[in-house]
Amino acid sequence: MGQRKGAVEVMVMDLSFYKDKTVLVTGHTGFKGTWLCKILELAGAKVTGFALPSPTEEGGKVFKLSGVEGGMRSYIGDIRNFDALYRAFYAAKPEIVLHLAAQPIVRESYKDPMGTYATNVMGTVHLLECARTIGGVKSLLNVTTDKVYENKEQEDKAYVETEPLDGYDPYSNSKSCSELVTHSYKKSFFANGKVAVSTARAGNVIGGGDFAVDRIIPDSIRAAYAGEAIKVRNPYSTRPYQHVLEPLYAYLMIAQAQYNNEAKYAGYYNVGPDECDCVTTGDLVDLFCKHWGNGLKWENLSVGGPHEAKFLKLDCTKLKTTFNWQPRWHIDEAIAKTVEWSKVYQQQGDIAKCMEKQINEFFKAEGK
DSSP states (O other): OOOTTTTEEEEEEOOGHHHHHHHEETTTTTTHHHHHHHHHHHHHOEEEEEEOOSSSSHHHHHHHHGGGGGSSSSEETTTTTTHHHHHHHHHHHSEEEEEEEOOOHHHHHHHHHHHHHHIIIHHHHHHHHHHHHHHOOOOEEEEEEEEBBBOOOTTTTOTTTTTTBBBBHHHHHHHHHHHHHHHHHHHSTTTTTEEEEEEEOOOOEETTTTTTTHHHHHHHHHHHHHTTOOESSTTTEEEEEEEEEEHHHHHHHHHHHHHHHHHHHHHHHEOOOOOOGGGEHHHHHHHHHHHHTOOEEEEOOOOOOOOOOOOOOOHHHHHHHHHHOOOSSOHHHHHHHHHHHHHHTTOOOOOOHOOOOOHHHHTTTOOO
């Protein structure tokens, strides 16, 4: 699990750890869930997924083209339905649980706050209740968001794990509540150490296969496919951007570490890029246009709308010092990999092969 390097223990996330482990992934049909299941299948894990169908036609197509469904047990269900989740959980009897199921879109949370809270808060309660009553789980990770913090909108502010949780919009706030629910279950029911519980607060992720609405990279891809200028809603907002494989690596690393040593590693972790990868949306789209080529342009479409944070950065010192972790792909390479995947998809190429190639490249980059 660890190696000594002088006086510092260097953590090694060994994918072979997951061989033959029983793993439940909620939200497995989504963007991050599909990539995560692909990694786990390549590692030889016994994967069960529980999720609604992908919310977009393209997302459902990506899930099929990825090839992950053939190597796992896939349950299509709503995490708001406790009985359905319980049945899938009981059938899987997982040792490791990775909770990704969520309503993840800020603007959608303004349209449907009740549905957002039901999914993001009560869905978490349902999952933790399954872990509490069924038993057998050794390691559980709840994936939340960097937006859980009370955001002071300060350009030079980077949030650490001990700061107050109080997301502004219904999505962010519901994820803050999901964190608090997890903290309560951890203290109330899992304090004996039999179930190691952590949360991971990840920054914005990009990568091939994300076709969600109201996200800048999916919007850019759709515009590029159509040969149109990219319409940018908030070009001056600063966000921490990272390739999807960065947080997935961290989730698997945390889940593995706490499986072997709950007391030392279970906790709450920010998962984000380095300072150099916290860029404005406009700069991000500039990079996308550069890598896409073909004269692709973007235009400023600041038309107001519901509140969205302008500045948001994470301090990931805890993750780095605990695990000697460092990001592998910086923003330019992350965009390049996203464009590579998107052009394979556009040309009806082999998506499963492209995903496997990028996963192998990413893991080979470890330690560089």
